[in-house]
Amino acid sequence: xxxxxxxxxxxxxxxxxxxxxxxxxxxxxxxxxxxxxxxxxxxxxxxxxxxxxxxxxxxxxxxxxxxxxxxxxxxxxxxxxxxxxxxxxxxxxxxxxxxxxxxxxxxxxxxxxxxxxxxxxxxxxxxxxxxxxxxxxxxxxxxxxxxxxxxxxxxxxxxxxxxxxxxxxxxxxxxxxxxxxxxxxxxxxxxxxxxxxxxxxxxxxxxxxxxxxxxxxxxxxxxxxxxxxxxxxxxxxxxxxxxxxxxxxxxxxxxxxxxxx
Amino acid sequence: xxxxxxxxxxxxxxxxxxxxxxxxxxxxxxxxxxxxxxxxxxxxxxxxxxxxxxxxxxxxxxxxxxxxxxxxxxxxxxxxxxxxxxxxxxxxxxxxxxxxxxxxxxxxxxxxxxxxxxxxxxxxxxxxxxxxxxxxxxxxxxxxxxxxxxxxxxxxxxxxxxxxxxxxxxxxxxxxxxxxxxxxxxxxxxxxxxxxxxxxxxxxxxxxxxxxxxxxxxxxxxxxxxxxxxxxxxxxxxxxxxxxxxxxxxxxxxxxxxxxxxxxxxxxxxxxxxxxxxxxxxxxxxxxxxxxxxxxxxxxxxxxxxxxxxxxxxxxxxxxxxxxxxxxxxxxxxxxxxxxx
Numbered sequence: 001x002x003x004x005x006x007x008x009x010x011x012x013x014x015x016x017x018x019x020x021x022x023x024x025x026x027x028x029x030x031x032x033x034x035x036x037x038x039x040x041x042x043x044x045x046x047x048x049x050x051x052x053x054x055x056x057x058x059x060x061x062x063x064x065x066x067x068x069x070x071x072x073x074x075x076x077x078x079x080x081x082x083x084x085x086x087x088x089x090x091x092x093x094x095x096x097x098x099x100x101x102x103x104x105x106x107x108x109x110x111x112x113x114x115x116x117x118x119x120x121x122x123x124x125x126x127x128x129x130x131x132x133x134x135x136x137x138x139x140x141x142x143x144x145x146x147x148x149x150x151x152x153x154x155x156x157x158x159x160x161x162x163x164x165x166x167x168x169x170x171x172x173x174x175x176x177x178x179x180x181x182x183x184x185x186x187x188x189x190x191x192x193x194x195x196x197x198x199x200x201x202x203x204x205x206x207x208x209x210x211x212x213x214x215x216x217x218x219x220x221x222x223x224x225x226x227x228x229x230x231x232x233x234x235x236x237x238x239x240x241x242x243x244x245x246x247x248x249x250x251x252x253x254x255x256x257x258x259x260x261x
Numbered sequence: 262x263x264x265x266x267x268x269x270x271x272x273x274x275x276x277x278x279x280x281x282x283x284x285x286x287x288x289x290x291x292x293x294x295x296x297x298x299x300x301x302x303x304x305x306x307x308x309x310x311x312x313x314x315x316x317x318x319x320x321x322x323x324x325x326x327x328x329x330x331x332x333x334x335x336x337x338x339x340x341x342x343x344x345x346x347x348x349x350x351x352x353x354x355x356x357x358x359x360x361x362x363x364x365x366x367x368x369x370x371x372x373x374x375x376x377x378x379x380x381x382x383x384x385x386x387x388x389x390x391x392x393x394x395x396x397x398x399x400x401x402x403x404x405x406x407x408x409x410x411x412x413x414x415x416x417x418x419x420x421x422x423x424x425x426x427x428x429x430x431x432x433x434x435x436x437x438x439x440x441x442x443x444x445x446x447x448x449x450x451x452x453x454x455x456x457x458x459x460x461x462x463x464x465x466x467x468x469x470x471x472x473x474x475x476x477x478x479x480x481x482x483x484x485x486x487x488x489x490x491x492x493x494x495x496x497x498x499x500x501x502x503x504x505x506x507x508x509x510x511x512x513x514x515x516x517x518x519x520x521x522x523x524x525x526x527x528x529x530x531x532x533x534x535x536x537x538x539x540x541x542x543x544x545x546x547x548x549x550x551x552x553x554x555x556x557x558x559x560x561x562x563x564x565x566x567x568x569x570x571x572x573x574x575x576x577x578x579x580x581x582x583x584x585x586x587x588x589x590x591x592x593x594x595x596x597x598x599x600x601x602x
Contacts, residue, residue: 049575052458053291053322070447071385073458080325174441 342557371395529587
């Protein structure tokens with residue numbers, strides 16, 4: 001199996017015996033980006049980019065591509081005799097669950113996929129139980145000038161963590177730009193930004209957004225990138241992490257227990 | 262050396278350089294293939310000699326990935342150079358090239374639209390076809406607007422092209438801002454120019470327009486030479502100036518549009534190749550156009566090798582490679598022209 005996206009890297013490391021993983025992306029070893037850094041089999045080639053020639057030389061049975069891989073590249077993969085599996089629906093938490101099971105079927109690792117999904121479901125169910133009846137803070141994801149509206153993994157993450165996605169309230173869909181004035185007018189309770197991206201400092205220096213209640217009162221949550229962009233089974237851990245920041249009295253900061261059925 | 266001998270030497274050099282550049286481009290890449298093996302594999306495909314010495318994996322890389330890519334590079338370079346040479350004669354300016362036509366921004370608008378609507382990720386060839394449609398629509402718009410008040414002058418045509426280009430560029434910016442972050446990466450790679458992931462279908466798309474378009478321009482070599490004397494002189498020689506001008510403009514756009522659709526922006530090729538060759542083979546289009554085609558093809562094939570070989574982590578955009586070479590050349594040529602002026 002050859003992976004051309006970080007989500008597949010994370011899932012395949014969990015699902016497959018080391019010898020079945022032919023290649024991963026170069027981000028798989030990056031602790032800032034990857035949730036499996038340090039656990040990727042040494043024998044798997046780290047592909048620096050989607051290099052078709054190197055893929056052909058590796059002769060994988062299946063290449064895992066993302067929803068955004070363009071159709072022309074996929075046609076060339078097919079013409080080179082390589083089969084591919086496209087991961088789709090990763091913009092919602094139920095979609096991620098379905099994609100894990102789908103990938104498990106594609107790589108003939110149904111049992112491992114079911115095990116991951118069981119834990120994923122258990123973490124999210126426990127989160128739902130703990131957050132029942134809690135007031136939902138209004139959260140705005142901010143990556144100047146982009147935000148995450150409806151039909152985004154980040155938006156789903158905010159909702160699963162017991163927040164209300166302000167960008168969705170504003171009628172936005174997808175990762176789209178948002179004017180500073182509109183963000184100011186929305187008056188979120190909390191800003192969500194990427195840790196280490198400088199976004200938090202930029203918010204405090206922003207001529208308008210620095211005056212929002214959330215920034216003035218210090219409610220800016222800096223989330224580690226590897227959790228914020230997790231579209232694998234680790235999305236449940238990401239929801240738990242965010243919930244522990246939004247609802248510290250209900251959700252402990254520690255990572256969720258394995259909760260295996 | 263006489264002028265005739267020099268011309269022969271230039272053509273002979275180009276005729277040898279192109280196959281050598283093609284062979285190098287077929288051999289070099291992420292997985293190197295021996296040049297001898299590539300040649301023997303080609304002979305084997307033609308039914309000459311013994312079986313190919315390349316392993317099955319090498320055969321797949323060579324014939325599924327590299328061969329169409331390298332031929333597209335040659336067509337892109339050849340097409341852009343012929344367009345540049347023709348426009349330089351038409352505008353009587355040695356620094357003119359396909360950028361004057363307005364097809365680039367039109368193609369970019371089409372490509373960004375295809376990405377924004379998700380077609381590029383779902384449908385095969387959606388992006389190049391949308392880019393091609395954008396380029397041709399921009400051309401039609403330029404033609405319609407320029408002719409709204411009667412027959413336009415050359416400068417009128419040029420200024421209309423600039424205005425339509427600005428409009429298309431503005432539309433592209435609006436769409437880019439409204440496009441999802443992940444999708445934008447696809448179009449950014451295309452806008453920067455490159456041939457990664459191009460196959461036989463892209464080759465067919467480019468060849469269907471570039472070869473007949475370039476041939477059409479070559480058939481117009483004599484009228485082009487007459488036009489390069491000046492419009493009044495051409496009219497005095499009974500040349501249908503307006504008709505020829507529109508025909509040349511249309512053929513140039515017909516070549517440049519699909520080339521941009523397949524390869525993105527590959528600047529300066531149409532400027533460097535004919536500009537450098539004019540001094541060597543003379544200004545007559547019947548010699549300059551074919552020589553430019555060969556030189557443009559060599560230039561882009563070599564530039565693509567450089568783009569592929571730049572580093573392990575990233576393939577350099579083809580357009581950046583040609584710009585790194587072309588921009589200094591352009592500035593030198595400009596200085597030279599000003600010095601003569």
